[in-house]
Amino acid sequence: MNFDEMIELSHRWNAQHHSCGTPTDRVRGLLMLIDPDCLADVGGFDPIFGLGNWEDDDHNLRCRLAGYSLWIADGAFLHHEGSATFKQMGLNYDSTIRRNKELICEKWGVSTVEHLFELKESDKPFSIPLAATPESSGHRVRIEGEIVDLVHQATDIEFCAFVVRGDQIATRAERLVLLEALSKAA
Secondary structure (H helix, E strand, C coil), rough: HHHHHHHHHHHHHHHHCCCEEEECCCCCCCCCCCCHHHHHHHHHHHHCCCCCCCCCHHHHHHHHHHHCCCCCCCCCCHHHHHHCCHHHCCCCCHHHHHHHHHEEEECCCCCHHHHHHCCHHHHHHHCCCCCCCCCCCCCEEEEEEECCCCCCCHHHHHHHHHHHHCCCCCCHHHHHHHHHHHHCCC
């Protein structure tokens, strides 16, 4: 389909669906209209998710748990080149998806993302300030192109890979300190 055909399709789509809406549990973050009262109640996107992926699901969940409904404007037509920003920035999109999928499950205390949809309004809704910044341990490294906090954002696998890589641990004495700390934590 060329550009002119896509524009024609968008006009036809809008004409057929212009006054329709569909309730949903998920609205993608690339095009959202959020009521100011909702923003005041649940806040913005959680910065723990970094540059993106699963931050919109977390926001959707907080909205739903606070009693707001989510809708898709059926007449809207959006052409979106998936993950183009990640590609342009040289970031590994799949790695970010995996990392943030683990983060959202850990944050909400569920074993799989499917369990997020089982949470009820009485389950811990909370707000993220609009000006929130990600919590930092001071241990930030580049993983798959993205700067990631080893304590608050890295998955267990990413943390283990960092340790195994060993480029931050120069001497055998430093290895011993790390192993002793890991033994105490186990």
